[in-house]
Structure formats: structure tokens, C-alpha cells
Amino acid sequence: MFTLVSMFVAFGYYNQYDVVKFLVAIFSGVLAILFAHYLKVEKIKEALVFSLTWLIVGLLLDYFFSMKFNPQIFNSMYLWFGYGLMFISPMVHASLLKKKSIWKK
Secondary structure, eight states, rough: OOOHHHHHHTTTTTOOHHHHHHHHHHHHHHHHHHHHHHTOOOOHHHHHHHHHHHHHHHHHHHHIIIIHOOGGGGGGGGHHHHHHHHHHHHHHHHHHHHHHHHHHH
């Protein structure tokens, strides 16, 4: 996510258009689902551990690295929206897999 945001900042799109910030936040949720699917996270408890781990790692990385470039980073509602999507997406993925297996029976 840092690389993606850095590319948009370099081209001048990130701070100029709120829709770009919104799309980056949506992308973080999509990326979380893709990783959960790739790692075969199928149970909600696994998804919760996955989400918490990724949330903590992301917050630490933003705190130690991103704050050097943008001290106001944690004031952005788009950052928290992205973290929220990143947190709930694996659990939604796991619950949909659980419902899908019910329909297969």
C-alpha cells in the first residue's frame, strides 16, 4: 500500500483527488481478501487472527515509516477506512466461504 500511495503522490494524484484516496482504501480491502484466499483462510477465527496481525503490522509500518513523510497520516479518514476494510474483509471472505459450503451440501 505504501508503494501504491507513493506512486500516486509522485504523480500528484493522491493529494489532489479524494476519489483516489477512496479507491486506494477499497484496494486495501480487496488485497486483504486476495491474501486471505491465497493463504486459504477459511475459518472466522483464522480470519480474525489474520486481520489483527495485518492491522498491527500495517499500523506499525505507518507509524515508523510513513509518518516521516506525512506526520498527519493518522488524521486521514481514508487511512482508517482502508484499515477498517482491511480488517473486516478476511472475515467476510471466511463467512462467505462458510455459507458457500452450506449451499453445496
